[in-house]
Amino acid sequence: MTGPGLDIRLVACAKTFTDGTRALEPLDLDIAAGETVVFLGPSGCGKTTTLRIIAGLERPDPGGRVVFAGRDVTPLPVEKRDIGMVFQSYALFPNMDVAGNVGYGLKVRRIPAVDRRRRVAEMLEMMHITELAARSVDQLSGGQKQRVALARALAVRPRVLLLDEPLTALDAKLREELRIEIDRLLRNLGITAVYVTHDQAEAMALGDRIVVMERGRVAQVGTPREVYLSPANPFVARFIGTLNVVSGEAADGHLHLPGGRLALNGAGSIPASGRLSVAFRPEAVAVIPLINPGDQPHPDGGLIGTVTAAFFLGDHIRLVIDGAGESAIVALAPNHHRFTPGDRVHLAVDGGAMPFAEG
Amino acid sequence: MNWRFIVPLFLTLLLCAFLMIPVGLSVTAGLTVNFFQGVESGLTLRWVAEVWRLYEGTIYLSLLIAVSCLGVTLVLGVPMAYVLAKRRSRLTRLLEELLVMPVAVPGLAIALALLITFGGFREFRMSWAFILVGHVLFTLPFMVRAVLAVLSSIDLKGLEEGARSLGAGFFRRFFQVVLPNCKSGIVAGSLMVVTLSVGEFNLTWMLHTPLTKTLPVGLADSYASMRLEIGSAYTLVFFLMLVPLLVALQWLGGPTSPRRRSSIDPNRRRRP
Ligand SMILES: Nc1ncnc2c1ncn2[C@@H]1O[C@H](COP(=O)(O)OP(=O)(O)OP(=O)(O)O)[C@@H](O)[C@H]1O
Numbered sequence: 322m323t324g325p326g327l328d329i330r331l332v333a334c335a336k337t338f339t340d341g342t343r344a345l346e347p348l349d350l351d352i353a354a355g356e357t358v359v360f361l362g363p364s365g366c367g368k369t370t371t372l373r374i375i376a377g378l379e380r381p382d383p384g385g386r387v388v389f390a391g392r393d394v395t396p397l398p399v400e401k402r403d404i405g406m407v408f409q410s411y412a413l414f415p416n417m418d419v420a421g422n423v424g425y426g427l428k429v430r431r432i433p434a435v436d437r438r439r440r441v442a443e444m445l446e447m448m449h450i451t452e453l454a455a456r457s458v459d460q461l462s463g464g465q466k467q468r469v470a471l472a473r474a475l476a477v478r479p480r481v482l483l484l485d486e487p488l489t490a491l492d493a494k495l496r497e498e499l500r501i502e503i504d505r506l507l508r509n510l511g512i513t514a515v516y517v518t519h520d521q522a523e524a525m526a527l528g529d530r531i532v533v534m535e536r537g538r539v540a541q542v543g544t545p546r547e548v549y550l551s552p553a554n555p556f557v558a559r560f561i562g563t564l565n566v567v568s569g570e571a572a573d574g575h576l577h578l579p580g581g582r583l584a585l586n587g588a589g590s591i592p593a594s595g596r597l598s599v600a601f602r603p604e605a606v607a608v609i610p611l612i613n614p615g616d617q618p619h620p621d622g623g624l625i626g627t628v629t630a631a632f633f634l635g636d637h638i639r640l641v642i643d644g645a646g647e648s649a650i651v652a653l654a655p656n657h658h659r660f661t662p663g664d665r666v667h668l669a670v671d672g673g674a675m676p677f678a679e680g
Numbered sequence: 681m682n683w684r685f686i687v688p689l690f691l692t693l694l695l696c697a698f699l700m701i702p703v704g705l706s707v708t709a710g711l712t713v714n715f716f717q718g719v720e721s722g723l724t725l726r727w728v729a730e731v732w733r734l735y736e737g738t739i740y741l742s743l744l745i746a747v748s749c750l751g752v753t754l755v756l757g758v759p760m761a762y763v764l765a766k767r768r769s770r771l772t773r774l775l776e777e778l779l780v781m782p783v784a785v786p787g788l789a790i791a792l793a794l795l796i797t798f799g800g801f802r803e804f805r806m807s808w809a810f811i812l813v814g815h816v817l818f819t820l821p822f823m824v825r826a827v828l829a830v831l832s833s834i835d836l837k838g839l840e841e842g843a844r845s846l847g848a849g850f851f852r853r854f855f856q857v858v859l860p861n862c863k864s865g866i867v868a869g870s871l872m873v874v875t876l877s878v879g880e881f882n883l884t885w886m887l888h889t890p891l892t893k894t895l896p897v898g899l900a901d902s903y904a905s906m907r908l909e910i911g912s913a914y915t916l917v918f919f920l921m922l923v924p925l926l927v928a929l930q931w932l933g934g935p936t937s938p939r940r941r942s943s944i945d946p947n948r949r950r951r952p
């Protein structure tokens with residue numbers, strides 16, 4: 322229905338606010354037509370600022386350029402950029418009902434009333450809120466408001482959709498539900514989308530690519546897989562998912578830890594000896610309950626530790642294990658096991674331990 | 681029924697009585713044949729007719745000034761409140777403080793200042809526009825404050841950015857998004873301005889000429905020089921004028937939320 326999206330190019334976009342806050346260091350980024358790019362990072366890292374620069378709500382510092390499909394739009398204000406935008410605070414117009422909100426962009430574009438009504442009905446249908454057409458916006462739930470906001474942004478068939486933490490104000494279940502819906506929408510419409518969030522699960526689920534930001538800088542750009550499995554630096558590794566970091570002495574191809582030793586066959590560039598840190602994800606740990614007090618770690622590499630906490634999370638069990646490394650290790654176990662604090666367990670780390678240089 | 685209900689109710693009624701009884705007495709005085717003999721002397725509309733004959737002009741002038749004053753304060757005050765709400769800086773805060781000055785300074789002082797400044801412009805000095813200027817000075821802060829209060833309580837920046845992202849330029853979003861969303865403030869401010877303008881005495885008394893008397897000035901005049909019954913009948917006329925005016929304004933403002941409107945007719949298009 323919506324025409325294919327356009328490609329966006331950011332060239333040396335920096336932002337210094339009038340009060341001297343440097344919100345964004347010069348940023349270069351290419352976003353392909355139809356791609357969904359997610360900006361992910363902790364609070365205050367400059368995600369919203371970047372989005373607002375793309376939207377035209379902020380101007381980049383002199384020298385920065387925003388290019389839409391080869392056309393330099395830097396001097397254009399937001400109202401001339403033909404984008405759709407969804408705000409965390411919804412920003413719905415309280416003086417209009419739902420249909421009025423959804424149709425507003427069309428009215429601005431002087432679309433005849435008949436076509437406008439048809440388009441509004443179509444959008445309401447798409448967002449499953451047809452029955453809300455005549456409601457006032459302050460009679461809506463948070464999820465309904467966000468559906469209206471999406472319908473409003475998409476009604477004008479923008480070629481770029483910008484979303485700033487659209488789901489943050491919603492509860493977990495609704496967030497999941499809407500996230501799936503947004504994902505479906507973005508894929509079906511083929512629209513170029515830029516999505517800002519600080520929720521890594523959301524970023525993983527929605528993004529074709531994720532831009533991880535840290536204090537006004539891009540820490541890494543990559544597919545969810547790349548960002549998760551080969552984080553560019555410790556910040557990214559820690560920000561995306563849980564990461565276990567253990568340090569010990571490396572000798573004869575193993576890392577020696579209080580609870581045993583880990584084979585260092587995973588990566589090539591590991592020094593043969595000396596102090597070393599490695600990192601691995603909880604799901605890379607295979608946990609086996611130990612029954613005999615005299616059990617030893619596996620000769621090819623393994624650690625023995627004690628369960629200090631076990632959380633049954635439905636589809637798996639999340640364990641916190643002490644004694645294996647210098648600090649606690651988080652591991653996941655299948656949900657048919659039973660663990661109680663004090664249980665001794667054997668940990669084997671699947672080949673994917675990463676060398677880890679703490680900055 | 682318990683004490684927590686009865687005590688406030690009693691206090692409210694007492695307060696109402698305190699406010700209403702003098703008004704009621706005054707109104708009856710305007711309708712009795714002879715105030716000193718009391719109601720037994722009979723009721724009459726003679727005094728009301730007399731007031732109308734003597735002071736018809738002041739009533740029209742008061743209305744004219746009030747409506748003009750409302751127009752001017754709307755045109756000046758609403759954009760002013762908008763600017764104050766949008767740009768929070770030292771300058772705008774200073775401006776906001778300055779705006780309160782005419783309320784704090786006695787009306788007589790303002791009038792004096794106006795006389796000194798504009799007294800030389802004879803034509804202007806003699807016209808009702810001179811009084812209008814005084815009224816605008818006096819009522820503008822009320823309009824600005826009322827609108828500003830609403831503008832600062834809504835997410836003005838968010839709403840405007842929402843409208844901008846949909847392609848709405850400045851005038852469009854000002855008239856279609858900003859104004860409708862501060863309607864309650866505009867109505868409250870308008871009520872204030874009209875009431876204040878119609879009832880204003882201090883300034884007006886200083887600024888008026890024999891040909892530009894407003895209703896309250898005429899009222900003072902009649903109390904000072906006429907029979908008490910005429911003064912009282914004048915009060916009655918004042919009420920008969922003011923109350924429908926205020927009700928009409930409230931009604932024009934309509935329901936402040938779009939809720940009722942939209943539940944009546946979903947397809948009705950809004951005025952821009
Ligand atoms: N108008 C402004 N004036 C001055 N500083 C600002 C302004 N807007 C944002 N900043 C600062 O710029 C930095 C980046 O802000 P930004 O809103 O982009 O963060 P964010 O990544 O979106 O954070 P969050 O997840 O909390 O929304 C912050 O330090 C913020 O305080």
Ligand SMILES: [Mg+2]
Nearest residue numbers: 368369370485
């Ligand atoms: Mg933000």
